[in-house]
Amino acid sequence: MKNKSLSFWLFLTPTLVALALVVFIPVLEGLFYSFTDWDGLRFTKVVGFQNYITLFQDKAFINAFWFTVGFVIVTVIMLNVIGLGLALLVTQKFKGNNFLRTIFFMPNMIGGLILGFIWQFIFTQGFQALGNALHMDWLQNWLTNEVTGFWGLVIVTVWQMSGYIMIIYIAYLQNIPNEIIEAAKIDGASAWQRFTKITFPMIAPAFTVCMFLTLSNGFKIYDQNLSLTNGGPYNSTQMLAMDIVNTAYNSGNFALSEAKAIIFFIIVAAISLLQVAYNRKREEDL
Amino acid sequence: MDKKGRVGLGIIGLLLGILWLFPFYLIVTNSFKTPKGIFASVLSFPHPSTGDNYVNSFKALNFIGSLTNSLIITVCSVLLIILCSSMAAYALQRNHSKLSGGILMLFISAMLIPFQSVMIPLTANFGAVHFLNMWGLVIMYLGFDASLSVFLYQGTLASIPIAMDESAEIEGASRWQIFTKVIFPMLSPITVTVAILNIIAIWNDYLLPSLVLPQAQYTIPLQMFNFFGEYTKQWHLALAGITLSIIPVIIFYLFAQKWIIKGVTDGAVK
Numbered sequence: 001m002k003n004k005s006l007s008f009w010l011f012l013t014p015t016l017v018a019l020a021l022v023v024f025i026p027v028l029e030g031l032f033y034s035f036t037d038w039d040g041l042r043f044t045k046v047v048g049f050q051n052y053i054t055l056f057q058d059k060a061f062i063n064a065f066w067f068t069v070g071f072v073i074v075t076v077i078m079l080n081v082i083g084l085g086l087a088l089l090v091t092q093k094f095k096g097n098n099f100l101r102t103i104f105f106m107p108n109m110i111g112g113l114i115l116g117f118i119w120q121f122i123f124t125q126g127f128q129a130l131g132n133a134l135h136m137d138w139l140q141n142w143l144t145n146e147v148t149g150f151w152g153l154v155i156v157t158v159w160q161m162s163g164y165i166m167i168i169y170i171a172y173l174q175n176i177p178n179e180i181i182e183a184a185k186i187d188g189a190s191a192w193q194r195f196t197k198i199t200f201p202m203i204a205p206a207f208t209v210c211m212f213l214t215l216s217n218g219f220k221i222y223d224q225n226l227s228l229t230n231g232g233p234y235n236s237t238q239m240l241a242m243d244i245v246n247t248a249y250n251s252g253n254f255a256l257s258e259a260k261a262i263i264f265f266i267i268v269a270a271i272s273l274l275q276v277a278y279n280r281k282r283e284e285d286l
Numbered sequence: 287m288d289k290k291g292r293v294g295l296g297i298i299g300l301l302l303g304i305l306w307l308f309p310f311y312l313i314v315t316n317s318f319k320t321p322k323g324i325f326a327s328v329l330s331f332p333h334p335s336t337g338d339n340y341v342n343s344f345k346a347l348n349f350i351g352s353l354t355n356s357l358i359i360t361v362c363s364v365l366l367i368i369l370c371s372s373m374a375a376y377a378l379q380r381n382h383s384k385l386s387g388g389i390l391m392l393f394i395s396a397m398l399i400p401f402q403s404v405m406i407p408l409t410a411n412f413g414a415v416h417f418l419n420m421w422g423l424v425i426m427y428l429g430f431d432a433s434l435s436v437f438l439y440q441g442t443l444a445s446i447p448i449a450m451d452e453s454a455e456i457e458g459a460s461r462w463q464i465f466t467k468v469i470f471p472m473l474s475p476i477t478v479t480v481a482i483l484n485i486i487a488i489w490n491d492y493l494l495p496s497l498v499l500p501q502a503q504y505t506i507p508l509q510m511f512n513f514f515g516e517y518t519k520q521w522h523l524a525l526a527g528i529t530l531s532i533i534p535v536i537i538f539y540l541f542a543q544k545w546i547i548k549g550v551t552d553g554a555v556k
Binding site: 018023041101103107128159172269 | 292293295296298299300302303306307309312313316324327328329370371373374376377378381389392393396398399400401402403404405406407408410411425426428429430432433436461462465486489490491492493507510511514521524525528531532535536538539540543546547550551554555
């Protein structure tokens with residue numbers, strides 16, 4: 001297919017046009033509007049970095065930032081530990097291991113919004129009932145403060161996504177040649193030694209992929225946040241994605257929301273790329 | 287592994303499986319209870335049980351209507367994504383030039399841009415040309431999901447020898463015929479992956495449709511959100527609604543499980 005040939009462009013045009021309309025033109029517009037006093041319809045003047053200065057003084061944004069960072073750290077660790085644990089479990093030979101894969105992955109099929117509603121019921125009604133039955137006060141009034149709201153979001157995310165992470169670890173675990181494990185067994189390596197010295201180094205690329213997915217997904221979570229706590233009480237469980245949406249559509253502050261979204265983009269892109277670069281280097285060292 | 291170890295693992299697996307399924311148990315059992323029944327005991331089996339919640343939430347959710355909207359939007363979007371992104375990937379992969387390399391980088395870089403950075407100008411632009419409806423939404427899904435799809439197709443195309451194209455060309459096939467008759471059929475495994483990943487994402491999407499769709503075109507997640515706002519704390523109705531809304535998904539999952547697992551693996555690993 002020649003470079004400038006008609007067919008090259010005919011094949012490419014629909015996708016390129018859609019991408020331009022949906023991603024590139026809006027992102028450039030948004031970047032421009034973030035330097036103005038845009039109200040969603042029109043702007044009167046260019047205000048320079050004013051919106052960027054305002055957002056760093058915005059308590060809701062700063063709170064959402066630290067809440068999200070905490071959430072990402074905890075979920076990245078838990079998802080990778082549990083995801084790998086489940087993968088190691090279901091790749092062993094025992095009855096029902098395939099059925100278990102089906103179950104562990106199932107929550108992933110359900111959208112984040114509905115997952116949040118499901119767990120709102122469990123945290124408010126189910127935990128209440130359990131707390132009464134077992135006389136455990138800490139199970140009462142779940143989701144009514146920042147701490148339990150935080151752990152509620154973590155539990156929903158772990159229940160949803162660890163099956164997904166499990167699937168990816170399984171794919172890499174199955175690529176490890178059986179002979180290596182057998183040879184190590186004959187040499188008398190314990191199960192723990194086989195795991196740390198063989199399995200773990202050999203699935204280093206899986207670790208890179210899963211870190212990237214859990215990290216970028218964690219920053220972008222919105223639906224679960226909306227339906228589980230709706231950011232409450234008093235915005236204390238509001239994550240970054242939700243703060244940006246609310247700044248625009250609830251407060252009508254479109255230019256500020258756009259500036260926040262640009263900062264959000266820079267944070268997510270920088271952390272994701274740094275993480276991949278670091279893990280690739282680690283893979284080579286192993 | 288010895289027999290004892292296998293039994294031990296089986297027991298651990300069983301316990302974890304029960305833990306994973308427990309939320310479903312709570313949702314389904316309570317959806318058959320009366321409000322009093324839920325208040326009396328969340329953990330017990332429904333006694334007495336009632337199907338009224340389903341009748342009422344079925345109507346309140348406009349279930350047939352929202353299911354139809356979800357189906358139309360998902361099917362149209364996924365077909366368009368498959369067609370356009372496989373064509374784009376074919377053009378890019380079969381043409382080694384700086385230009386096509388640059389365009390591919392453009393596609394990949396689009397994956398990094400979070401939705402929040404584009405949502406306001408996007409909806410303003412589509413609104414200005416009166417395209418805030420399900421057809422506008424289908425075009426948006428093409429734009430948002432093309433990157434990953436092109437990327438996946440491009441990787442697979444690299445493994446299909448160009449001799450396939452050339453021999454068809456010698457026999458007088460046009461470029462379009464080569465693509466549709468020779469190349470696209472060879473891409474079917476990755477097409478399944480692209481379809482699965484997009485079906486799951488589009489079916490479950492909430493934020494974008496909530497900004498785009500008029501009420502008459504609401505999908506299941508949007509109806510669900512409205513329904514919850516209206517029936518706050520009426521858990522007997524809400525739970526029946528939740529159960530209704532996840533039934534199509536669970537049926538699809540059990541039916542297409544093999545391809546779903548493969549699709550997720552390919553999508554992440556490639």
